[in-house]
Amino acid sequence: MYDLSNQIVLGSTQKTIGLIIVILLMAAFAIAVLVNMRKGRAEVGAEIELAANRKPYMDDDELETKKLDRTLGLGLVALAVIGIALPLYWLAEPGRQVGATEQFAEIAISRGEEIYTVGAQCGACHGPEGVGGVANYTITDPSTGDFVAQVQWKAPSLNNVMYRYTPEQVTYTLNYGRGYSPMPAWGAPGGGPLTSQQLEEIIAYLTSIQLPAEETRIEVQAQLDKSCLADANDNCTIPGGSYKTLGEAIFNLGFSDGFAGGAFACARCHTGGWSAGRPGPPGGGGMGPPLYNGAAIRQFPTAALQEAYVSAYPKMGTSYGVNGWSSGRMGSFGTNPNALDPETSIMSPDQVMLTPAQISAVVAYERSL
Structure with a gap:
């Protein structure tokens, strides 16, 4: 991330200097008007005596010396x-532009926060400041439409959404929602109520609340220690715990x-019913493809290929594994897609969901299903 404070100060300084110059010019104009009015005199005779173009003027000697020198001097000034003001103006112009960009971003963040908290009320499901939460959801039979169950659906945290998704991916989800889940379409292309600008403002707000990398790592490790406490061989050591391996604990974190x-x-997408608290077979498939019965091994002949896929998800329309074709819906869990180019990055490279060791552990579990 870049420190813009110096450039913003330059922009503010230039604005102040410009304001001072305008005030001085206005004051000079007012003084000139007053002086001109004071030089005026009451009518003392016929118009022919008062008309400026009829009264005697300077002779040639005075006109071509004092008057000309004075006029040329004023022109030189x-x-x-x-010559001095224009270079100074343009020297400060980059700072002014950066300051304007920063101000624009702050306005977008403020508007996005208002939409998140009041307008669309995203926080009702995803929690205040995107910490994650639950949403009431009614499950119905897909074939008959009959009521099946009323559940508390896990709504994912959004204070790490830019760790794994690009703004374009987030925009797609906001536009069209997530089928068979409480997430509706919010954008106009999907029939939702929000404009493209409002979606951009929401994303600006979400970007501003992303957790620091170290805080995320500590929280994830604390959760894994609580649910697994893996040994050197990635086996869980908690007596009577729900999981046998570190990979299984991560898969269901x-x-x-x-x-x-x-x-x-991973189970949020790859195990049907997981988010609703009614999980099917682990890795049996949901919004994401199934991973059980050797599906992961058939798709990725080696663990290294699968780890690379999980770490940096390929862009939509690109191939992966064996006959795989990216839909662009899965996030990157070991590489931040918003930190690849230092000049355009909006995140830090260390802001990632999982460490390489954690990805290796979860891939090993998926390949064992």
Whole structure:
């Protein structure tokens, strides 16, 4: 991330200088008007005696010496002012532009926060400041439409959404929602009520509330220690615990206690019913493809290929594994897609969901299903 404070100060200084110059010019104009009015005199005779174009003027000697020198001198002063002021103006212009950009971003964040908290009320499901939460959801039979169950659906945290998704991916989800879940379409292309500008403002707000990398790592590790406490061989050591391996604990991270609304859990997409608290077979498939019965091994002949896929999800329309074709819906869990280019990055490279060791552990579990 870049420190813009110096450039913003330059922009503010230039604005102040410009304001002072305008005030001085206005004052000079007012003084000139007053002086001209004071020089005026009451009518003392016929118009022919008062008309400026009829009264005697300077002779040639005075006109071509004192008057000309004075006029040329004033022109030289004006030229000097222009010659100095313009370079100073343009030297400060980059800072002014950066300051304007920063101000624009602050306004977008403020508007996005208002939409998140009041307008669309995203926080009702995703929690205040995107910490994750739950949403009431009615499950119906897909074939008959009959009522099945009323559940508390895990809504993923959004204070790490830019760790794994690009703004374009987030925009797509906001536009069209998530089928078979409480997440509706919010954007106009999907029939929702929000404009494209409002979606951009929401994303600006979400970007501003992303957690620091170290805080995320500490929280994830604390949760894994609580649910697994893995040994050197990635086997869980908690007596009577729900999980046998570190990979299984990561795969289901947040299922029992709602940590981050399941944002770190692979099962949220790859195990049907997981977010509703009614999980089917582990890795049996949901919004994401199934991983059990050797599906992961058939898709990725080696663990290294699968780890690379989980770490940096390929862009939509690109191939992966064996006959795989990216839909662009899955996030990157080991590489931040918003920190690849230092010149355009909006995140830090260390802001990632999982460490390489954690990705290796969860891939090993998926390949064992």
